[in-house]
Amino acid sequence: MRIRKELERIPGHEAASHRIDGWWWLVAAVIGIVTILALLIPDPYWRIVRFVSDGLLVTMGVTLIAFILTLFTGLLAALGRLSKNKIIRGLTTIYVEIARGIPLLVQLLFWYFAFPSLIQAIGRLIQYRPLERYLANPFAMAILGLTFCYAAYMSEIYRAGIQSIPKGQNEAARSLGMTHNQAMRYVILPQAFRVILPPVGNEFISLLKDSSLVSVVAVADMTRRGREFMAANFLPVETWMMIALLYLVMTLISARVVAWIERKTQTEDR
Amino acid sequence: MTPEPIIHIENLHKHFGETAALNGVSLDVYPGEVVLIIGPSGSGKSTLLRCINRLEAFQQGIVIVDNIPLTTAENINAIRTEVGMVFQSFNLFPHLTVLENVAIAQRIVRKRDKHEAAEIAFALLEKVGIPEKAADYPNQLSGGQQQRVAIARALAMNPKIMLFDEPTSALDPEMIQEVLDVMLQLAKEGMTMVVVSHEMGFARAAADRAVLMDEGLIIEEDIPDVLFSHPTQERTKAFLSKIL
Numbered sequence: 001m002r003i004r005k006e007l008e009r010i011p012g013h014e015a016a017s018h019r020i021d022g023w024w025w026l027v028a029a030v031i032g033i034v035t036i037l038a039l040l041i042p043d044p045y046w047r048i049v050r051f052v053s054d055g056l057l058v059t060m061g062v063t064l065i066a067f068i069l070t071l072f073t074g075l076l077a078a079l080g081r082l083s084k085n086k087i088i089r090g091l092t093t094i095y096v097e098i099a100r101g102i103p104l105l106v107q108l109l110f111w112y113f114a115f116p117s118l119i120q121a122i123g124r125l126i127q128y129r130p131l132e133r134y135l136a137n138p139f140a141m142a143i144l145g146l147t148f149c150y151a152a153y154m155s156e157i158y159r160a161g162i163q164s165i166p167k168g169q170n171e172a173a174r175s176l177g178m179t180h181n182q183a184m185r186y187v188i189l190p191q192a193f194r195v196i197l198p199p200v201g202n203e204f205i206s207l208l209k210d211s212s213l214v215s216v217v218a219v220a221d222m223t224r225r226g227r228e229f230m231a232a233n234f235l236p237v238e239t240w241m242m243i244a245l246l247y248l249v250m251t252l253i254s255a256r257v258v259a260w261i262e263r264k265t266q267t268e269d270r
Numbered sequence: 271m272t273p274e275p276i277i278h279i280e281n282l283h284k285h286f287g288e289t290a291a292l293n294g295v296s297l298d299v300y301p302g303e304v305v306l307i308i309g310p311s312g313s314g315k316s317t318l319l320r321c322i323n324r325l326e327a328f329q330q331g332i333v334i335v336d337n338i339p340l341t342t343a344e345n346i347n348a349i350r351t352e353v354g355m356v357f358q359s360f361n362l363f364p365h366l367t368v369l370e371n372v373a374i375a376q377r378i379v380r381k382r383d384k385h386e387a388a389e390i391a392f393a394l395l396e397k398v399g400i401p402e403k404a405a406d407y408p409n410q411l412s413g414g415q416q417q418r419v420a421i422a423r424a425l426a427m428n429p430k431i432m433l434f435d436e437p438t439s440a441l442d443p444e445m446i447q448e449v450l451d452v453m454l455q456l457a458k459e460g461m462t463m464v465v466v467s468h469e470m471g472f473a474r475a476a477a478d479r480a481v482l483m484d485e486g487l488i489i490e491e492d493i494p495d496v497l498f499s500h501p502t503q504e505r506t507k508a509f510l511s512k513i514l
Contacts, residue, residue, distance in 0.1 A: 171325050172361035172420075176375035176427060177351035186374060190365050 021259055027252045034245050044235050048226075048242045055225030056246060062139070062221060063208045066146040070207070071200075073147055074154025079184070081159055092155070099152030104145070105213050111145040112136055112217035142214035150207055157203065161196035162188055194265050201258030205251050212247070222246065274337075276301045276431060276462055277322060282331035284317055284486075291317040292328065293486035299431075304463045306473045306494065309483035310509055315466045318483070319433050322464065323353045336430055351379055354424030358436040360416040362408035362423070368395065369404040372423045380427060387426075394422040398452050414445030421452055432456065434465040468513055470498065482506045 037045040080092030099107070116136040123131025165188050173183035215224035226243040230236050275298035284292040291314045299305050307315040320326040321333060324346045333340040335349045363371050372391035376382045382390070395401045398418040400411075408416055417437055424432060434453065438446045450472050457463060457476040465477070473480055473494040480494040482505070490503045498514070501507045 166361075168357060168359055168361035169363065172355075172357065172363070172423075173375075175323055175325060175350055175353075175355040176423070177347055177379040178375060179347060182378050186378060187363055191363075194365070 021256055021263075023259070024256055027249070027256060030245060030248050030252060034242070034249065037242070037245075044233065044238050045242055048229055048235075048239055049246070051229045052222050052225040052243065052246070055220055055222035058139075058219065059208070059211055059221040059223075060250075062142060062146065062214055062219065063204075063211045066143045066150065066211070067204055067207055069143065069147040070150040070154050070203070073151035075158055077151055077155035078158030078162065081155060082162060096152040096155055099149050102149075104149050104210055105216065107149050108142065108145040108213055108217050111141045111148070112138060115141070138214075138218040142217055142219045145217075146207065146211065146214070150203065150210075154200070154203055157196050157199045158192070161192035164195050165191050197265055198258060198262040201254070201261060205254045205258070208250055208254060209247065273300055275299055276336055277464070278332070278334040279318075279322070280332040282318070282321060282328055282333065284314075284321060284326060284328040284331075290486055292321070292331075294331070295483075295486070295488055297481065297488065299462060299464060301430075301462055302460045303479065304457045304461075304465065304477045306477040306480045307464065307466045307483060308468055308473075308480060308509070308513075309489075310512075313483040314486040315483045316435050317486075319435050319464060319466050322431075322433060323350050323355060325355075351427055352429055353431045353433060354427060354429035355433045356417070356420050356424055356435065356437050358439050360408070360413070360420045360440070362416055362419055364408050366407075367404065368400070368406055368408065368411070368419050371408065371419060372426050375423070376426050390426055391422070394425050395419070397425075397455075398422045399448070412445060413441045414448045417441065417445075417449045418452055421449075421456075425456075431462045431464070434463065434467065436466050438467065438469060470494075470514065473498075482509060484509070 034049075038049055039046075077092050077096060080088045081096065083089050083092075116134055119134045120132055123129070123134060169187055169191065170183050173187040174180075178186070211221060212223040215221050215227065222243060226239050230239040233239070277297070277299040279295060279297045282292050282295045284290075293314075295314070295318055297305075297318075307318065309315045317326055321328050322335060324333075324340050336352055338345050338349050338352075340346060340349060362368075363374070366374060369388060369391050372394055373384075373387040376387040376390060377384065380387075392401060392404060395404055398421055400415050400418055403411055403415060403419070408419065411419065421432075421437075437453070438449055441449065446469070450469060453463070453465070453472065454476050465472070467473075477494045479491055480497045481491040482489045482497065482501075482503075484505050490497065490501060490506045497506070498510060501510055
């Protein structure tokens with residue numbers, strides 16, 4: 001605290017987190033363009049916005065749920081990769097390599113089209129009716145697909161964060177009688193979380209954009225609703241310009257929030 | 271009848287891959303004793319210390335601490351709660367305040383409640399002379415202050431033995447004495463201590479025994495004054511001539 005106050009006394013070194021980020025004007029500009037278009041030329045722009053607004057909520061929902069699941073699954077995978085147990089380490093490494101090695105679009109298609117068929121085939125094999133009649137819920141499969149892929153990348157971020165904490169921290173914790181899990185929970189992870197906040201934020205933005213891929217597996221997200229509007233109205237330029245602007249609003253705001261978190265953790269680290 | 275040793279090390283071997291670190295070390299430490307380990311860098315003195323609470327695994331030999339053999343994971347954790355350790359680089363937890371640093375293991379490992387842990391932590395910070403820093407974070411403290419917090423953190427577990435791994439080597443010269451003073455006080459109170467250090471003043475004032483190690487072996491041991499002024503081994507003489 002005291003050092004921070006000292007720093008603030010030096011001219012030009014005002015605590016960065018208190019300053020308004022200079023790039024918010026870009027966010028305001030894009031929101032302004034969307035508003036002006038919708039107000040001045042309501043047909044088709046306001047119609048597009050109204051038409052895709054339910055898809056916008058789906059996009060946000062898919063992204064948020066998949067992101068939260070990714071945070072947990074990614075942590076488990078990272079701990080698995082750092083485990084002393086060879087089998088756990090081997091299995092999680094195979095998972096990460098597979099999930100990162102296959103295009104996300106192919107993974108989504110697999111979970112939606114192939115996975116339910118496999119379940120049904122297994123059901124026929126063991127003659128278990130509920131499995132035979134298994135039908136995929138598009139929303140659930142889309143979230144499963146996004147989480148499966150993104151958790152692998154997230155686990156690498158966690159792993160890098162955990163490994164960036166000096167070995168002496170773990171030794172000090174263990175020398176006080178903490179178990180491996182206690183040292184992780186109370187000493188290593190709280191420090192690692194600070195380190196990985198910015199890259200995790202960037203993963204959120206990537207996930208938000210990649211969530212548009214779920215439009216090919218029967219989820220009515222904003223991209224899919226855009227395709228539907230275009231098909232019904234034959235207005236490709238207006239439709240995709242508006243969809244692109246709406247995505248930009250979401251990603252630009254997210255990027256500002258990530259940048260704010262980044263500055264905040266840096267000033268806290270002094 | 272001589273008392274039982276509180277640390278019994280027998281024929282300890284340790285190697286890192288091809289490199290041998292310990293080549294059959296045997297050492298007994300008795301309750302209340304202060305043992306100083308000296309020797310050139312790479313002689314295995316820190317490794318020996320770290321084998322006592324099993325921060326280093328070893329390939330061969332016996333280590334028994336307070337009648338508990340270092341074998342199973344439960345035993346190792348039991349020993350670690352009885353053995354405090356102070357590191358060259360302090361290793362305070364930077365995300366916790368000074369008070370939390372001293373309190374956290376009490377709460378998690380000793381299962382003390384919040385108030386009791388905080389009271390004990392505060393009392394120990396007074397003992398090491400920096401109660402006014404309780405609410406600060408480690409990176410706001412000088413090296414000497416950090417090391418004193420590290421000592422308080424280890425003491426909070428009520429250890430029977432304290433291990434010091436070059437506790438003053440990372441400190442600026444003017445801060446060494448404040449740390450040594452705390453260690454001297456501990457020694458006076460009868461704490462069993464094993465100290466890897468080249469602080470000859472501390473050795474003369476507090477150590478019951480000085481042990482010289484080289485190439486993973488104990489070369490010679492004696493009461494510090496005798497070892498420093500009348501070494502019998504050539505390697506001891508060579509080493510002492512370099513540091514005295």
